[in-house]
Amino acid sequence: MGLFDFLNTPDINDGVARFDSTADAVLLDVRTPEEYVQGHIPHSRNIPLQELNRVETEVPDKAAPLFVYCLSGARSRHAVSELKRMGYVNVENIGGINGYRGKAEK
Numbered sequence: 001m002g003l004f005d006f007l008n009t010p011d012i013n014d015g016v017a018r019f020d021s022t023a024d025a026v027l028l029d030v031r032t033p034e035e036y037v038q039g040h041i042p043h044s045r046n047i048p049l050q051e052l053n054r055v056e057t058e059v060p061d062k063a064a065p066l067f068v069y070c071l072s073g074a075r076s077r078h079a080v081s082e083l084k085r086m087g088y089v090n091v092e093n094i095g096g097i098n099g100y101r102g103k104a105e106k
Contacts, residue, residue: 009073013101015094016041018067025065028055029097030079035071039104041097049075052082065090072096 019025027044029036036046047054049070059066066088070076073095080093097104 009099010093010095012069012073012095012097012099015067015069015092016100016102018092019043019065019094022065022067025067026059028066028068028079030068030070030075031097037106039097039106041069041100041102042105044069049079049082052079053086055083055088056086059088062087063089065092067092067094069094069097071098 016027019027027041029040029044029046030049030052031046032048033046040046045058047058055066066083068076068079068083068091070079073093076093076095080091083091
């Protein structure tokens, strides 16, 4: 990881497309519950960054494909690092919902 890798934010729309085409994938929204109810990507699960340890109960399979997003991509980047530390092996930061062009649910 280079010094300025944090400036390269993934395209969330590409990430959602990969999620949609990946069997048994889980889409994690790590924003707060208040942010989540304002609008979220369909089929996502809200596990706030501060409660990330809940993922071990909700997604016990450490090999499950996890696609993680937040508002801008910063919290999801942190969550991906933490999930990998927890032993999850198939984790991807797909960026921030602020770049999402699809229909959001409330």
